[in-house]
Amino acid sequence: xxxxxxxxxxxxxxxxxxxxxxxxxxxxxxxxxxxxxxxxxxxxxxxxxxxxxxxxxxxxxxxxxxxxxxxxxxxxxxxxxxxxxxxxxxxxxxxxxxxxxxxxxxxxxxxxxxxxxxxxxxxxxxxxxxxxxxxxxxxxxxxxxxxxxxxxxxxxxxxxxxxxxxxxxxxxxxxxxxxxxxxxxxxxxxxxxxxxxxxxxxxxxxxxxxxxxxxxxxxxxxxxxxxxxxxxxxxxxxxxxxxxxxxxxxxxxxxxxxxxxxxxxxxxxxxxxxxxxxxxxxxxxxxxxxxxxxxxxxxxxxxxxxxxxxxxxxxxxxxxxxxxxxxxxxxxxxxxxxxxxxxxxxxxxxxxxxxxxxxxxxxxxxxxxxxxxxxxxxxxxxxxxxxxxxxxxxxxxxx
Numbered sequence: 001x002x003x004x005x006x007x008x009x010x011x012x013x014x015x016x017x018x019x020x021x022x023x024x025x026x027x028x029x030x031x032x033x034x035x036x037x038x039x040x041x042x043x044x045x046x047x048x049x050x051x052x053x054x055x056x057x058x059x060x061x062x063x064x065x066x067x068x069x070x071x072x073x074x075x076x077x078x079x080x081x082x083x084x085x086x087x088x089x090x091x092x093x094x095x096x097x098x099x100x101x102x103x104x105x106x107x108x109x110x111x112x113x114x115x116x117x118x119x120x121x122x123x124x125x126x127x128x129x130x131x132x133x134x135x136x137x138x139x140x141x142x143x144x145x146x147x148x149x150x151x152x153x154x155x156x157x158x159x160x161x162x163x164x165x166x167x168x169x170x171x172x173x174x175x176x177x178x179x180x181x182x183x184x185x186x187x188x189x190x191x192x193x194x195x196x197x198x199x200x201x202x203x204x205x206x207x208x209x210x211x212x213x214x215x216x217x218x219x220x221x222x223x224x225x226x227x228x229x230x231x232x233x234x235x236x237x238x239x240x241x242x243x244x245x246x247x248x249x250x251x252x253x254x255x256x257x258x259x260x261x262x263x264x265x266x267x268x269x270x271x272x273x274x275x276x277x278x279x280x281x282x283x284x285x286x287x288x289x290x291x292x293x294x295x296x297x298x299x300x301x302x303x304x305x306x307x308x309x310x311x312x313x314x315x316x317x318x319x320x321x322x323x324x325x326x327x328x329x330x331x332x333x334x335x336x337x338x339x340x341x342x343x344x345x346x347x348x349x350x351x352x353x354x355x356x357x358x359x360x361x362x363x364x365x366x367x368x369x370x371x372x373x374x375x376x377x378x379x380x381x382x383x384x385x386x387x388x389x390x391x392x393x394x395x396x397x398x399x
């Protein structure tokens with residue numbers, strides 16, 4: 001082994017030790033850490049199955065989040081990381097996370113953005129923080145409602161192409177950009193379900209059901225794009241620029257899961273389950289057969305969040321999903337176990353690359369960026385949401 005390799009190896013080992021110590025200290029201070037219901041033997045099983053202890057995943061998420069705070073901007077990219085930080089706060093009780101998003105950088109001050117999915121991400125950040133901080137911060141709900149109502153009032157939810165969907169712009173906007181829809185735009189359906197959950201107002205659920213099921217005149221999301229068995233089909237094109245089904249429809253895991261929570265109808269749960277199962281099957285061609293990272297695309301924070309939304313409502317059927325996501329994130333953290341040709345994880349400041357293919361060349365939006373607000377917001381979302389679920393699996397006893 002040459003001296004450079006030896007130094008790099010020593011640095012990696014030192015970093016991992018530091019992370020473990022930090023995570024243990026943070027978790028020891030977190031509410032509910034004492035008296036955990038998980039015995040040491042079970043923790044050992046977690047280590048062998050997921051490559052790292054739950055506390056180590058928490059430590060990694062905190063380091064990724066720290067870098068995200070350094071590059072934060074108050075728009076949709078910031079909303080991505082804010083979602084991950086909400087889960088991380090619910091797990092650790094770290095008050096600095098709450099202060100960052102609800103005091104120093106009030107979520108209600110975030111930009112409206114241009115495309116309708118910009119508003120969706122901000123609404124989802126607000127409603128996630130509302131949910132995970134005890135459902136008492138009604139001002140977050142009111143701001144999300146305002147953003148949603150404004151977008152709907154602009155005509156961005158429409159059937160003008162012969163099916164119901166949310167669109168980046170309204171049909172008569174006069175914008176020079178192409179008016180299109182995809183699963184990003186339809187995260188407004190997820191927002192509608194959460195607003196129904198938060199307010200009890202039926203109009204939000206009616207919007208969500210119309211978007212998914214259509215009416216007597218025009219179909220909705222399901223009949224337009226879903227082909228059964230987790231398979232979605234729509235028009236192609238560049239990622240984020242006209243592709244109706246980025247991530248091959250994985251985004252609809254979150255939408256269907258939200259509809260299931262709102263209605264308790266089994267068909268929504270089954271579609272979320274089938275979609276997650278299909279996309280994470282390497283035979284589908286979307287993920288690597290051993291490390292399960294997306295071969296072709298960016299948007300990894302959203303991708304992980306979509307999958308875990310499905311896992312939340314079908315933990316038994318998707319019991320292998322946390323292991324696959326752990327392999328994905330381990331791949332990133334270790335730079336493809338040292339074999340990546342591009343930087344996935346910059347160890348000096350824990351910046352993460354926007355695309356996770358170790359050879360580069362993915363399709364997407366600024367895929368090669370490392371540690372910028374988009375890339376780091378995606379990473380904070382992925383690591384934060386995963387850390388929560390690896391420590392608190394659905395159905396586990398409260399700690």
